Amino acid sequence: MTTVACRSITVSLDGVEVLRGVDLDVPSGGWVTVVGPNGAGKSTLLRAVAGSLTPGGEVLLDSRPVRSLSRRETARLVALVPQEPVIPPGMRVLDYVLLGRTAHLGFFEAEGMGDVEMAVSALHDLDAGHLAGRTVDTLSGGERQRVVIARALAQESPVLLLDEPTTALDIGHQQEVLDLVDGLRSERNLTVLATMHDLTLAGQYADRLVMLDGGLVAASGPAAEVLTGEAVSRHYGVRVRVIDDEVGPIVVPVRRAP
Amino acid sequence: MSPTEAGPAGLRGWWLASGGLAVLAAGIAGLALGPADLGFGEVLLELVDRLPLIEADSGLGERQQAIIWEIRLPRVVLGLLVGAMLATAGGAYQGVFRNPLADPYLLGVAAGAGFGATMAIVSGAGDGIGILDPVPLSAFAGALAAVTLTYLVGATGGRLDPVTSLVLSGVAVASFFTAVQTFVQQRESETIRQVYFFVLGQLRTAGWNDVALLAPYTGVCLIVILMVRRRLDALGVGDEEAGALGLDVRRMRLITVVAASLGTAAAVSVSGLIGFVGIIVPHTVRLLFGTSYRVILPLTVLFGGAFLVLADIVARLAVEPAEIPIGVVTAFLGAPFFVLVLRTARRAR
Numbered sequence: 001m002t003t004v005a006c007r008s009i010t011v012s013l014d015g016v017e018v019l020r021g022v023d024l025d026v027p028s029g030g031w032v033t034v035v036g037p038n039g040a041g042k043s044t045l046l047r048a049v050a051g052s053l054t055p056g057g058e059v060l061l062d063s064r065p066v067r068s069l070s071r072r073e074t075a076r077l078v079a080l081v082p083q084e085p086v087i088p089p090g091m092r093v094l095d096y097v098l099l100g101r102t103a104h105l106g107f108f109e110a111e112g113m114g115d116v117e118m119a120v121s122a123l124h125d126l127d128a129g130h131l132a133g134r135t136v137d138t139l140s141g142g143e144r145q146r147v148v149i150a151r152a153l154a155q156e157s158p159v160l161l162l163d164e165p166t167t168a169l170d171i172g173h174q175q176e177v178l179d180l181v182d183g184l185r186s187e188r189n190l191t192v193l194a195t196m197h198d199l200t201l202a203g204q205y206a207d208r209l210v211m212l213d214g215g216l217v218a219a220s221g222p223a224a225e226v227l228t229g230e231a232v233s234r235h236y237g238v239r240v241r242v243i244d245d246e247v248g249p250i251v252v253p254v255r256r257a258p
Numbered sequence: 259m260s261p262t263e264a265g266p267a268g269l270r271g272w273w274l275a276s277g278g279l280a281v282l283a284a285g286i287a288g289l290a291l292g293p294a295d296l297g298f299g300e301v302l303l304e305l306v307d308r309l310p311l312i313e314a315d316s317g318l319g320e321r322q323q324a325i326i327w328e329i330r331l332p333r334v335v336l337g338l339l340v341g342a343m344l345a346t347a348g349g350a351y352q353g354v355f356r357n358p359l360a361d362p363y364l365l366g367v368a369a370g371a372g373f374g375a376t377m378a379i380v381s382g383a384g385d386g387i388g389i390l391d392p393v394p395l396s397a398f399a400g401a402l403a404a405v406t407l408t409y410l411v412g413a414t415g416g417r418l419d420p421v422t423s424l425v426l427s428g429v430a431v432a433s434f435f436t437a438v439q440t441f442v443q444q445r446e447s448e449t450i451r452q453v454y455f456f457v458l459g460q461l462r463t464a465g466w467n468d469v470a471l472l473a474p475y476t477g478v479c480l481i482v483i484l485m486v487r488r489r490l491d492a493l494g495v496g497d498e499e500a501g502a503l504g505l506d507v508r509r510m511r512l513i514t515v516v517a518a519s520l521g522t523a524a525a526v527s528v529s530g531l532i533g534f535v536g537i538i539v540p541h542t543v544r545l546l547f548g549t550s551y552r553v554i555l556p557l558t559v560l561f562g563g564a565f566l567v568l569a570d571i572v573a574r575l576a577v578e579p580a581e582i583p584i585g586v587v588t589a590f591l592g593a594p595f596f597v598l599v600l601r602t603a604r605r606a607r
Contacts, residue, residue, distance in 0.1 A: 051501070070506070071504050071505065071506050075502060075504030076504065078502075079502075080502040082498075082502075085499065086494075086496040086499055087495075088491070088494030088495060091491070091494065091550070094265075095267045099503055100503065102489075102492050102500075102504045102505055116265065155503070
């Protein structure tokens with residue numbers, strides 16, 4: 001039963017208030033996606049949940065405040081898939097995925113056979129088993145994203161944080177990655193907190209959307225309630241048409257008539 | 259060429275064996291070659307004779323045996339310890355600072371040691387012998403003082419990220435100590451030659467005392483660095499991601515820097531400021547055997563030791579009976595060799 005709860009989260013970076021009191025809940029096994037314009041504070045919110053920065057307010061994982069947990073304890077509860085992961089030059093895929101086992105090893109301990117099996121099975125779960133011997137810096141965007149998610153799976157944390165997991169991918173690979181994550185969510189009973197730019201896709205995969213604007217929650221709820229033409233226009237400053245479809249709201253930008 | 263297709267990055271037996279062989283070959287050459295030519299076969303037999311349960315007659319006289327055991331072997335062992343320590347410390351610094359140009363002197367160890375040694379030499383204390391010799395003690399103290407100062411200054415880096423802040427404060431501290439050292443050295447012209455020799459480095463022939471002084475430091479520091487080598491791979495993804503993976507980055511960096519700096523301080527206090535070993539050896543190993551620190555660091559221990567023993571042979575014999583400072587040899591031979599490895603490794607990719 002792992003839930004993520006944010007209570008009045010505030011974060012200032014270089015004197016600028018990036019988050020100004022954000023409340024957010026992700027129930028166990030749920031998928032919440034945070035949307036909002038650039039600079040709304042989406043990534044900062046994920047970094048706060050991952051324990052990478054210490055916010056004002058309280059982040060609770062499993063009802064335990066993150067600030068009271070060590071890095072290792074936090075990493076056993078949440079795994080982060082960063083927006084732009086740092087790829088060490090020359091590192092092979094299997095070794096990269098094995099980095100996910102760091103939180104399960106003592107400070108001076110090396111990984112054992114069990115850890116290697118865990119990494120290999122994570123790769124297989126993401127249809128990336130055949131990549132194990134390649135070096136990460138030679139992979140395509142789609143392959144690399146699957147490998148980074150495999151590293152997060154190998155971490156065996158019940159909460160998965162995805163920071164714009166589809167931004168660098170074409171629509172085919174976007175769908176593939178999100179389908180894989182959704183499958184893993186039910187298989188492994190993961191709780192997912194993501195940020196995304198593509199509103200239509202965001203609405204199709206998440207149980208609930210949270211729209212951030214200027215460091216505040218502007219709207220939250222099911223996609224059909226959050227993705228209204230009026231709300232999207234206001235917070236993104238864009239002319240859109242929202243089409244109600246059986247798969248969910250479809251958000252289409254509309255060019256001003258020339 | 260990528261190592262071990264199926265399993266995780268790790269040492270292959272024959273890699274370790276080749277490192278061990280390099281150490282053995284360099285060691286035997288170091289014992290056999292010198293003003294008194296002892297012959298490789300005789301030296302080998304003499305070594306075998308000392309093994310338990312085995313008797314072998316090397317045919318060497320008492321005086322020749324004394325040359326091996328009391329003069330050349332301590333110097334070979336000293337070379338192995340210093341070479342292993344400087345090379346491994348360089349490799350560890352490169353990992354922990356994610357900077358290929360990092361060497362063991364990055365945080366001011368060399369400047370501090372040079373300052374400490376100079377102070378001891380100009381104050382006339384440089385004529386002691388062995389375990390009570392104040393020059394290495396003073397160099398050791400200077401090295402530790404410089405590195406501690408760097409860490410204290412770097413920890414208050416304000417808006418800079420911790421790595422940049424530490425490296426820049428190392429630059430400042432090193433410049434400062436070098437300035438003071440140069441000033442003192444210039445004013446005391448009669449000892450300038452002695453200081454000069456320390457700065458360029460030299461393995462001394464001082465029996466087993468230096469080895470006994472150095473071995474505990476190198477032993478502990480090398481073991482600590484080898485034990486964190488997996489964590490150095492994790493640090494490759496950057497501080498923030500490594501933290502999200504569960505690594506306590508500050509603690510990790512502190513442990514590695516303390517071990518590498520302490521070991522380097524001990525090594526340079528007896529050997530002087532031998533340059534280039536900490537850059538060339540780990541990078542050569544990286545180019546030949548792969549980029550994982552799990553592979554690089556253990557092999558760097560072996561090849562670093564072997565490299566310095568070979569350099570010392572050249573230093574002793576090239577312009578006999580004079581000795582070239584070993585730091586000159588490591589750079590003079592190391593640089594072209596490194597260029598060669600750099601070019602061939604790139605072509606093989």
